[in-house]
Amino acid sequence: MLLQQLINGLTLGSVYALIALGYTMVYGIIELINFAHGEIYMIGAYMGIVALAAAAALGLSEVSAALTLLGVFGAAMLYCGAYGVTMERVAYRPLRQAPRLSPLISALGMSIFLQNYVMLAQGARDKAFPALIGGGFEVGPARVTAIQLFIMATSLLLMFLLHTFVRRTRLGKAMRATAQDRRMAALVGINVDQIISVTFLIGSLLAGAAGVMVALYYGLVNFFIGYVAGIKAFTAAVLGGIGNIPGAMLGGLLLGLIESFGAGYISAEYKDVFAFAILVLVLIFRPAGLLGEQVPQRA
Amino acid sequence: MLRLEDVHTYYGNIHALRGVSLEVEEGEIVCLIGANGAGKSTTLMTISGVLRPARGRVLFGDEEIQEVRPDAIVARGICQVPEGRRIFPRLTVRENLEMGAFLRHDHRAVEAGLERVFTLFPVLRERVSQLGGTLSGGEQQMLAIARALMASPRLLLLDEPSLGLAPLMVQQIYAIIREINAAGTTIFLVEQNAHMALRVARRGYVMETGQVVLADRAPALLENEMVRKVYLGEV
Ligand SMILES: Nc1ncnc2c1ncn2[C@@H]1O[C@H](COP(=O)(O)OP(=O)(O)OP(=O)(O)O)[C@@H](O)[C@H]1O
Ligand SMILES: [Mg+2]
Numbered sequence: 227m228l229l230q231q232l233i234n235g236l237t238l239g240s241v242y243a244l245i246a247l248g249y250t251m252v253y254g255i256i257e258l259i260n261f262a263h264g265e266i267y268m269i270g271a272y273m274g275i276v277a278l279a280a281a282a283a284l285g286l287s288e289v290s291a292a293l294t295l296l297g298v299f300g301a302a303m304l305y306c307g308a309y310g311v312t313m314e315r316v317a318y319r320p321l322r323q324a325p326r327l328s329p330l331i332s333a334l335g336m337s338i339f340l341q342n343y344v345m346l347a348q349g350a351r352d353k354a355f356p357a358l359i360g361g362g363f364e365v366g367p368a369r370v371t372a373i374q375l376f377i378m379a380t381s382l383l384l385m386f387l388l389h390t391f392v393r394r395t396r397l398g399k400a401m402r403a404t405a406q407d408r409r410m411a412a413l414v415g416i417n418v419d420q421i422i423s424v425t426f427l428i429g430s431l432l433a434g435a436a437g438v439m440v441a442l443y444y445g446l447v448n449f450f451i452g453y454v455a456g457i458k459a460f461t462a463a464v465l466g467g468i469g470n471i472p473g474a475m476l477g478g479l480l481l482g483l484i485e486s487f488g489a490g491y492i493s494a495e496y497k498d499v500f501a502f503a504i505l506v507l508v509l510i511f512r513p514a515g516l517l518g519e520q521v522p523q524r525a
Numbered sequence: 526m527l528r529l530e531d532v533h534t535y536y537g538n539i540h541a542l543r544g545v546s547l548e549v550e551e552g553e554i555v556c557l558i559g560a561n562g563a564g565k566s567t568t569l570m571t572i573s574g575v576l577r578p579a580r581g582r583v584l585f586g587d588e589e590i591q592e593v594r595p596d597a598i599v600a601r602g603i604c605q606v607p608e609g610r611r612i613f614p615r616l617t618v619r620e621n622l623e624m625g626a627f628l629r630h631d632h633r634a635v636e637a638g639l640e641r642v643f644t645l646f647p648v649l650r651e652r653v654s655q656l657g658g659t660l661s662g663g664e665q666q667m668l669a670i671a672r673a674l675m676a677s678p679r680l681l682l683l684d685e686p687s688l689g690l691a692p693l694m695v696q697q698i699y700a701i702i703r704e705i706n707a708a709g710t711t712i713f714l715v716e717q718n719a720h721m722a723l724r725v726a727r728r729g730y731v732m733e734t735g736q737v738v739l740a741d742r743a744p745a746l747l748e749n750e751m752v753r754k755v756y757l758g759e760v
Contacts, residue, residue: 396623399620414604415628
């Protein structure tokens with residue numbers, strides 16, 4: 227039981243972490259809670275279905291499962307990346323100088339718009355996502371499915387890549403510099419608009435990957451999945467300390483574990499309640515989150 | 526090299542620069558002095574492209590730059606060390622310096638630039654892997670100047686480099702400003718404390734409420750009755 231909950235929790239948590247990264251990175255740079263981020267994840271799940279159908283039509287699925295998987299992930303991630311970058315251009319950039327509430331409202335509007343758009347385009351009913359990865363094995367009393375392993379490994383890889391990018395590369399360092407002092411970043415020659423675009427791109431790529439993973443895991447997709455996942459991932463970002471990248475990873479994993487253990491030992495019906503209770507508790511007692519520094523007041 | 530012609534800059538309704546005209550020639554050190562709120566920092570931010578003037582022209586060489594983006598202005602060779610230094614607090618000293626060289630792609634030139642600033646500021650070499658936010662005020666000022674030098678600017682804008690520093694540190698910073706200028710970088714310096722600034726500068730401008738009210742050679746300004754009274758604290 228304990229081991230099983232641990233495995234389930236880590237699987238779920240790695241997906242939350244991937245989505246939480248998008249919230250936290252965007253907040254770090256432009257202090258915006260991008261409410262439409264959950265929708266990007268949902269679009270990723272739908273795009274996974276579309277890409278899978280395309281792969282089947284092209285006959286790729288019969289040639290190689292690994293290649294199909296790679297193609298599906300690649301297509302969904304790139305598509306989401308394009309969505310994220312476009313969203314920033316049309317919905318947030320024009321409001322950069324506006325009062326803080328305006329981009330927040332714009333984000334809410336974007337979220338509602340994308341949900342309805344996908345509902346109209348894809349229908350309001352659940353869509354099935356074919357199982358691509360089957361099998362699993364027993365670890366003592368617990369069972370690990372291949373898909374769970376796949377989700378954990380892929381998330382870990384993506385987070386490692388992100389970490390390396392942000393720590394080591396010129397663009398990654400410029401991203402951190404921009405998050406710390408946007409005006410100074412411009413004064414050393416960083417094109418701040420470009421960095422903001424890159425931030426949305428990366429956050430959306432990760433959300434796209436998360437979308438496909440969850441679709442693979444549960445086998446079902448609908449236009450509403452971005453809403454709950456979005457709030458949970460946002461909770462994870464706040465738990466870790468919004469704006470803090472390792473914080474989002476930690477917050478995601480913790481939230482996944484809390485949910486899984488809560489569902490296993492207390493009640494599965496209250497699964498979603500745990501996330502919101504944590505959000506409230508963190509906001510009251512430790513608004514800076516587990517790893518967040520006290521949010522610096524910008525002059 | 527740099528010329529402002531009748532520049533007007535606003536913050537919303539606040540008319541901060543009311544027709545500023547001034548000039549900096551290649552190789553000079555020019556200073557701009559004035560009391561709190563006179564518009565000195567606004568002038569520098571307008572030159573750097575962070576603020577857009579509502580009217581007037583900013584010329585760098587023969588080109589108008591008042592509509593150019595801040596990063597493109599850095600690319601043209603104007604770097605600013607802003608008021609309060611604005612070190613990236615959670616980047617290491619080395620990363621701060623790397624960000625200064627953000628637009629330079631020649632790896633070897635960047636390494637040479639690092640060597641140069643470490644020679645000018647040996648203390649930074651000892652602190653390379655320390656976070657910028659943990660440096661002392663004087664060290665941060667050195668890092669801020671070093672970061673700007675990493676871009677190898679033709680024109681360096683300095684906003685109150687002596688602010689909040691102990692007298693000995695001020696001496697040291699000003700010695701380095703002279704050295705940087707002697708090595709061929711033109712310097713436009715903003716100061717509230719006019720003493721040091723007028724001693725290193727060749728020419729100076731005095732600013733009051735968004736306007737240049739006096740312009741002269743620095744030695745003459747040091748002798749000027751009004752300047753002595755208001756900005757040098759003499760009676
Ligand atoms: N962000 C801002 N919003 C509104 N008004 C501003 C802003 N920044 C500066 N001002 C106003 O513009 C005028 C000029 O300010 P500026 O910072 O250029 O002065 P300064 O000469 O640099 O002063 P100090 O010596 O104190 O640094 C002041 O009246 C100031 O109140
Ligand atoms: Mg100032």
